[in-house]
Amino acid sequence: MSARIDWSPWTPLPDLPPFSADSLRELLDGGQAFRWYVQPDGSWRGGWVDWLVELRLGGTTLEYRALRGHATSGVKVVASYLAAGSGTDALLDALPWRSDAHLRQCLQAFPGLRILRQPFGETLLCFLCSATKQIVQIKQMVALLAERLGESVAPGWNRLPRWETLARVPITQLQACLLGFRARYIHATAQFLAEHPGWLEETERLPYPAAKERLCLLPGVGEKVADCVLLFGAGRMEAFPVDVWIIKTMARRYGLEGWRPAQIAQFGRAHFGAGAGLAQQFLFAWERKTARVKREAGS
DNA sequence: TGACAGGGGGTGT
DNA sequence: ACACCCCCTGTC
Numbered sequence: 001m002s003a004r005i006d007w008s009p010w011t012p013l014p015d016l017p018p019f020s021a022d023s024l025r026e027l028l029d030g031g032q033a034f035r036w037y038v039q040p041d042g043s044w045r046g047g048w049v050d051w052l053v054e055l056r057l058g059g060t061t062l063e064y065r066a067l068r069g070h071a072t073s074g075v076k077v078v079a080s081y082l083a084a085g086s087g088t089d090a091l092l093d094a095l096p097w098r099s100d101a102h103l104r105q106c107l108q109a110f111p112g113l114r115i116l117r118q119p120f121g122e123t124l125l126c127f128l129c130s131a132t133k134q135i136v137q138i139k140q141m142v143a144l145l146a147e148r149l150g151e152s153v154a155p156g157w158n159r160l161p162r163w164e165t166l167a168r169v170p171i172t173q174l175q176a177c178l179l180g181f182r183a184r185y186i187h188a189t190a191q192f193l194a195e196h197p198g199w200l201e202e203t204e205r206l207p208y209p210a211a212k213e214r215l216c217l218l219p220g221v222g223e224k225v226a227d228c229v230l231l232f233g234a235g236r237m238e239a240f241p242v243d244v245w246i247i248k249t250m251a252r253r254y255g256l257e258g259w260r261p262a263q264i265a266q267f268g269r270a271h272f273g274a275g276a277g278l279a280q281q282f283l284f285a286w287e288r289k290t291a292r293v294k295r296e297a298g299s
Numbered sequence: 300t301g302a303c304a305g306g307g308g309g310t311g312t
Numbered sequence: 313a314c315a316c317c318c319c320c321t322g323t324c
Protein backbone atom coordinates (compact mmCIF):
# COMPACT_ATOMS: atom_id res chain seq x y z
CA MET A 1 0.00 0.00 0.00
CA SER A 2 2.68 2.51 0.97
CA ALA A 3 4.62 3.81 -2.03
CA ARG A 4 8.35 3.38 -1.95
CA ILE A 5 10.70 6.26 -1.33
CA ASP A 6 13.49 6.75 -3.83
CA TRP A 7 16.55 7.26 -1.63
CA SER A 8 20.03 8.36 -2.54
CA PRO A 9 22.78 5.92 -1.54
CA TRP A 10 24.01 5.97 2.06
CA THR A 11 26.83 8.50 2.28
CA PRO A 12 29.16 9.35 5.19
CA LEU A 13 28.95 12.93 6.43
CA PRO A 14 32.29 14.74 6.57
CA ASP A 15 33.42 17.24 9.21
CA LEU A 16 31.47 15.62 12.02
CA PRO A 17 33.00 13.98 15.09
CA PRO A 18 32.30 10.36 16.11
CA PHE A 19 28.91 9.75 17.70
CA SER A 20 27.51 7.18 20.09
CA ALA A 21 23.98 5.85 19.75
CA ASP A 22 23.10 7.74 22.93
CA SER A 23 24.46 11.07 21.73
CA LEU A 24 22.72 10.67 18.36
CA ARG A 25 19.45 10.10 20.16
CA GLU A 26 20.03 13.20 22.29
CA LEU A 27 20.86 15.19 19.17
CA LEU A 28 17.75 14.19 17.21
CA ASP A 29 15.22 13.48 19.96
CA GLY A 30 16.48 15.45 22.94
CA GLY A 31 14.31 18.53 22.78
CA GLN A 32 15.94 20.53 19.99
CA ALA A 33 13.96 19.03 17.11
CA PHE A 34 10.61 17.27 17.09
CA ARG A 35 10.43 15.61 13.69
CA TRP A 36 12.85 12.69 14.04
CA TYR A 37 11.71 9.10 14.51
CA VAL A 38 13.85 6.10 15.33
CA GLN A 39 13.23 3.08 13.14
CA PRO A 40 13.30 -0.62 14.02
CA ASP A 41 16.86 -0.98 12.66
CA GLY A 42 18.09 1.92 14.81
CA SER A 43 18.37 4.46 12.00
CA TRP A 44 16.53 7.79 12.23
CA ARG A 45 14.08 9.34 9.78
CA GLY A 46 13.22 13.00 9.92
CA GLY A 47 13.28 16.27 8.12
CA TRP A 48 12.95 19.98 7.85
CA VAL A 49 11.25 22.16 5.22
CA ASP A 50 11.17 19.95 2.08
CA TRP A 51 14.05 17.73 3.14
CA LEU A 52 13.38 14.15 4.16
CA VAL A 53 16.50 12.44 5.45
CA GLU A 54 17.59 9.23 7.14
CA LEU A 55 20.61 9.08 9.42
CA ARG A 56 22.44 6.06 10.75
CA LEU A 57 25.65 5.20 12.50
CA GLY A 58 28.28 3.27 10.55
CA GLY A 59 30.39 2.41 13.57
CA THR A 60 30.76 5.87 15.03
CA THR A 61 30.51 7.67 11.68
CA LEU A 62 27.27 9.40 10.83
CA GLU A 63 25.83 8.49 7.41
CA TYR A 64 22.84 9.94 5.63
CA ARG A 65 20.57 9.36 2.70
CA ALA A 66 18.00 11.78 1.28
CA LEU A 67 15.33 11.84 -1.37
CA ARG A 68 16.92 11.04 -4.72
CA GLY A 69 15.94 14.43 -6.14
CA HIS A 70 17.94 16.12 -3.40
CA ALA A 71 21.02 13.99 -3.76
CA THR A 72 23.29 16.50 -5.48
CA SER A 73 23.29 19.18 -2.77
CA GLY A 74 22.54 16.68 -0.03
CA VAL A 75 25.86 16.50 1.76
CA LYS A 76 26.16 20.24 2.16
CA VAL A 77 22.60 20.79 3.29
CA VAL A 78 22.52 17.89 5.73
CA ALA A 79 25.95 18.76 7.11
CA SER A 80 24.82 22.34 7.59
CA TYR A 81 21.67 21.21 9.47
CA LEU A 82 23.93 19.13 11.71
CA ALA A 83 26.21 22.14 12.25
CA ALA A 84 29.25 20.44 10.71
CA GLY A 85 32.24 22.73 10.53
CA SER A 86 30.37 25.56 12.20
CA GLY A 87 32.80 26.25 15.01
CA THR A 88 31.27 23.83 17.51
CA ASP A 89 34.68 22.33 18.34
CA ALA A 90 36.23 25.69 19.14
CA LEU A 91 33.20 26.66 21.21
CA LEU A 92 33.36 23.36 23.11
CA ASP A 93 37.04 23.81 23.84
CA ALA A 94 36.38 27.30 25.18
CA LEU A 95 33.85 25.97 27.72
CA PRO A 96 35.14 25.78 31.30
CA TRP A 97 35.40 21.97 31.34
CA ARG A 98 38.94 22.14 32.71
CA SER A 99 37.70 23.58 35.98
CA ASP A 100 34.12 22.27 35.94
CA ALA A 101 34.11 18.52 36.59
CA HIS A 102 30.38 18.09 36.07
CA LEU A 103 30.49 19.79 32.69
CA ARG A 104 33.48 17.65 31.74
CA GLN A 105 31.52 14.52 32.62
CA CYS A 106 28.55 15.66 30.50
CA LEU A 107 30.76 16.46 27.50
CA GLN A 108 32.38 13.03 27.71
CA ALA A 109 29.05 11.24 28.05
CA PHE A 110 27.60 12.61 24.79
CA PRO A 111 30.31 12.66 22.12
CA GLY A 112 29.26 14.58 19.05
CA LEU A 113 26.26 16.26 20.64
CA ARG A 114 25.82 19.78 19.27
CA ILE A 115 23.27 22.44 18.51
CA LEU A 116 21.32 21.81 15.31
CA ARG A 117 20.94 24.57 12.76
CA GLN A 118 17.22 24.36 12.04
CA PRO A 119 15.06 26.68 9.92
CA PHE A 120 14.01 29.70 11.97
CA GLY A 121 10.31 29.70 11.14
CA GLU A 122 9.83 25.99 11.77
CA THR A 123 11.68 26.25 15.06
CA LEU A 124 9.36 29.04 16.14
CA LEU A 125 6.33 26.92 15.30
CA CYS A 126 7.64 23.91 17.21
CA PHE A 127 8.49 25.86 20.34
CA LEU A 128 5.13 27.63 20.33
CA CYS A 129 3.81 24.11 20.83
CA SER A 130 6.21 23.31 23.64
CA ALA A 131 4.70 25.04 26.68
CA THR A 132 4.10 22.54 29.52
CA LYS A 133 4.52 19.64 27.12
CA GLN A 134 7.02 16.83 27.00
CA ILE A 135 8.85 15.81 23.87
CA VAL A 136 6.48 12.97 22.91
CA GLN A 137 3.51 15.30 23.08
CA ILE A 138 5.20 18.09 21.15
CA LYS A 139 6.11 15.57 18.46
CA GLN A 140 2.51 14.48 18.26
CA MET A 141 1.29 18.07 17.79
CA VAL A 142 3.77 18.96 15.05
CA ALA A 143 3.13 15.61 13.32
CA LEU A 144 -0.57 16.45 13.17
CA LEU A 145 0.17 19.97 11.91
CA ALA A 146 2.32 18.52 9.14
CA GLU A 147 -0.09 15.75 8.30
CA ARG A 148 -3.15 17.98 8.07
CA LEU A 149 -1.78 21.34 6.95
CA GLY A 150 1.64 20.73 5.37
CA GLU A 151 2.46 19.84 1.78
CA SER A 152 3.56 16.34 0.86
CA VAL A 153 7.29 15.82 0.42
CA ALA A 154 7.34 12.06 -0.05
CA PRO A 155 4.97 9.14 0.55
CA GLY A 156 4.19 9.21 4.27
CA TRP A 157 5.96 12.49 4.94
CA ASN A 158 4.65 16.07 4.89
CA ARG A 159 6.60 19.23 5.62
CA LEU A 160 5.40 21.51 8.41
CA PRO A 161 2.87 24.13 7.27
CA ARG A 162 4.25 27.51 6.25
CA TRP A 163 3.31 30.53 8.35
CA GLU A 164 1.36 32.01 5.43
CA THR A 165 -0.68 28.81 5.34
CA LEU A 166 -1.26 28.90 9.09
CA ALA A 167 -2.50 32.48 8.80
CA ARG A 168 -5.41 31.27 6.66
CA VAL A 169 -6.32 28.29 8.82
CA PRO A 170 -9.34 28.69 11.14
CA ILE A 171 -8.39 28.39 14.79
CA THR A 172 -10.78 25.47 15.18
CA GLN A 173 -8.65 23.49 12.75
CA LEU A 174 -5.56 24.23 14.85
CA GLN A 175 -7.36 23.15 18.00
CA ALA A 176 -8.11 19.86 16.27
CA CYS A 177 -4.35 19.24 16.13
CA LEU A 178 -4.30 18.74 19.93
CA LEU A 179 -2.71 22.15 20.47
CA GLY A 180 -4.96 23.15 23.37
CA PHE A 181 -4.38 26.74 24.46
CA ARG A 182 -1.34 26.88 22.15
CA ALA A 183 -3.71 27.03 19.14
CA ARG A 184 -4.54 30.62 20.10
CA TYR A 185 -0.84 31.56 20.21
CA ILE A 186 -0.07 29.99 16.84
CA HIS A 187 -3.13 31.56 15.27
CA ALA A 188 -2.30 35.03 16.57
CA THR A 189 1.38 34.71 15.67
CA ALA A 190 0.45 33.64 12.15
CA GLN A 191 -1.82 36.70 11.83
CA PHE A 192 0.96 38.98 13.05
CA LEU A 193 3.51 37.51 10.64
CA ALA A 194 1.06 37.81 7.74
CA GLU A 195 0.61 41.50 8.55
CA HIS A 196 4.36 42.07 8.84
CA PRO A 197 6.09 40.58 5.78
CA GLY A 198 9.82 40.05 6.25
CA TRP A 199 9.56 40.47 10.04
CA LEU A 200 10.81 36.98 10.80
CA GLU A 201 13.75 37.19 8.39
CA GLU A 202 14.78 40.57 9.83
CA THR A 203 14.53 39.20 13.36
CA GLU A 204 16.78 36.29 12.48
CA ARG A 205 19.50 38.68 11.32
CA LEU A 206 19.40 40.93 14.41
CA PRO A 207 22.01 40.68 17.20
CA TYR A 208 20.96 38.29 19.97
CA PRO A 209 19.53 40.78 22.50
CA ALA A 210 17.50 42.67 19.89
CA ALA A 211 16.30 39.45 18.25
CA LYS A 212 15.15 38.06 21.59
CA GLU A 213 13.34 41.26 22.46
CA ARG A 214 11.51 41.15 19.15
CA LEU A 215 10.54 37.50 19.41
CA CYS A 216 9.05 38.18 22.84
CA LEU A 217 6.56 40.51 21.15
CA LEU A 218 4.87 37.48 19.60
CA PRO A 219 1.90 36.03 21.48
CA GLY A 220 2.97 32.84 23.26
CA VAL A 221 6.67 33.70 23.09
CA GLY A 222 8.35 34.49 26.39
CA GLU A 223 12.02 34.45 27.32
CA LYS A 224 12.37 30.68 27.35
CA VAL A 225 10.75 30.08 23.97
CA ALA A 226 12.64 33.01 22.42
CA ASP A 227 15.94 31.57 23.65
CA CYS A 228 15.08 28.13 22.26
CA VAL A 229 14.19 29.58 18.86
CA LEU A 230 17.41 31.61 18.72
CA LEU A 231 19.56 28.72 19.91
CA PHE A 232 18.08 25.86 17.88
CA GLY A 233 16.81 27.88 14.91
CA ALA A 234 19.47 30.57 14.48
CA GLY A 235 22.66 29.16 15.95
CA ARG A 236 22.89 31.81 18.69
CA MET A 237 25.05 29.90 21.14
CA GLU A 238 24.85 32.64 23.76
CA ALA A 239 21.13 31.94 24.19
CA PHE A 240 20.61 30.05 27.45
CA PRO A 241 17.03 28.78 27.76
CA VAL A 242 16.03 28.32 31.38
CA ASP A 243 13.35 25.68 31.83
CA VAL A 244 12.38 23.59 34.83
CA TRP A 245 15.05 20.97 34.02
CA ILE A 246 17.82 23.54 33.91
CA ILE A 247 16.51 25.16 37.08
CA LYS A 248 16.79 21.77 38.80
CA THR A 249 20.21 21.00 37.31
CA MET A 250 21.70 24.35 38.19
CA ALA A 251 20.29 24.11 41.70
CA ARG A 252 21.67 20.64 42.29
CA ARG A 253 24.98 20.75 40.44
CA TYR A 254 25.92 24.39 40.83
CA GLY A 255 24.35 25.21 44.17
CA LEU A 256 21.85 27.72 42.79
CA GLU A 257 19.03 26.73 45.13
CA GLY A 258 16.11 29.11 44.98
CA TRP A 259 17.50 31.26 42.18
CA ARG A 260 15.09 32.90 39.78
CA PRO A 261 15.21 32.01 36.05
CA ALA A 262 16.70 35.38 35.04
CA GLN A 263 19.45 35.00 37.63
CA ILE A 264 20.19 31.47 36.45
CA ALA A 265 20.47 32.69 32.85
CA GLN A 266 22.88 35.39 33.97
CA PHE A 267 24.96 32.85 35.90
CA GLY A 268 24.94 30.51 32.89
CA ARG A 269 26.25 33.13 30.50
CA ALA A 270 28.89 34.24 33.00
CA HIS A 271 30.05 30.73 33.88
CA PHE A 272 29.87 29.05 30.45
CA GLY A 273 30.61 32.06 28.24
CA ALA A 274 30.00 32.26 24.49
CA GLY A 275 28.92 28.61 24.28
CA ALA A 276 26.40 28.78 27.12
CA GLY A 277 23.63 27.34 24.97
CA LEU A 278 25.83 24.47 23.87
CA ALA A 279 26.76 23.70 27.47
CA GLN A 280 23.09 23.80 28.41
CA GLN A 281 22.32 21.05 25.92
CA PHE A 282 24.93 18.75 27.45
CA LEU A 283 23.70 19.41 30.99
CA PHE A 284 20.19 18.76 29.80
CA ALA A 285 21.16 15.49 28.11
CA TRP A 286 22.87 14.34 31.30
CA GLU A 287 19.86 15.15 33.44
CA ARG A 288 17.51 13.32 31.08
CA LYS A 289 19.72 10.28 31.09
CA THR A 290 19.99 10.31 34.88
CA ALA A 291 16.21 10.51 35.17
CA ARG A 292 15.80 7.68 32.67
CA VAL A 293 18.25 5.41 34.47
CA LYS A 294 16.60 6.15 37.79
CA ARG A 295 13.15 5.40 36.37
CA GLU A 296 14.29 2.13 34.80
CA ALA A 297 15.96 1.04 38.02
CA GLY A 298 12.84 1.87 40.02
CA SER A 299 10.44 -0.09 37.86
C1' DT B 300 -7.73 -4.34 30.64
C1' DG B 301 -9.67 -0.12 32.01
C1' DA B 302 -10.77 3.85 34.55
C1' DC B 303 -8.73 7.72 37.11
C1' DA B 304 -6.05 11.38 38.95
C1' DG B 305 -1.89 14.12 38.62
C1' DG B 306 1.20 16.74 36.31
C1' DG B 307 3.46 18.68 32.31
C1' DG B 308 10.69 21.63 29.16
C1' DG B 309 5.52 28.22 29.57
C1' DT B 310 3.03 32.48 28.91
C1' DG B 311 -0.11 36.09 30.12
C1' DT B 312 -2.93 38.47 33.59
C1' DA C 313 0.05 33.11 42.18
C1' DC C 314 -3.21 30.86 38.84
C1' DA C 315 -5.67 29.90 34.63
C1' DC C 316 -5.03 28.14 30.09
C1' DC C 317 -6.19 22.97 27.42
C1' DC C 318 -5.95 18.33 27.32
C1' DC C 319 -2.90 14.31 26.41
C1' DC C 320 0.41 11.23 28.51
C1' DT C 321 1.90 8.40 32.20
C1' DG C 322 1.73 5.87 36.21
C1' DT C 323 -1.28 3.64 39.37
C1' DC C 324 -4.95 1.25 41.32
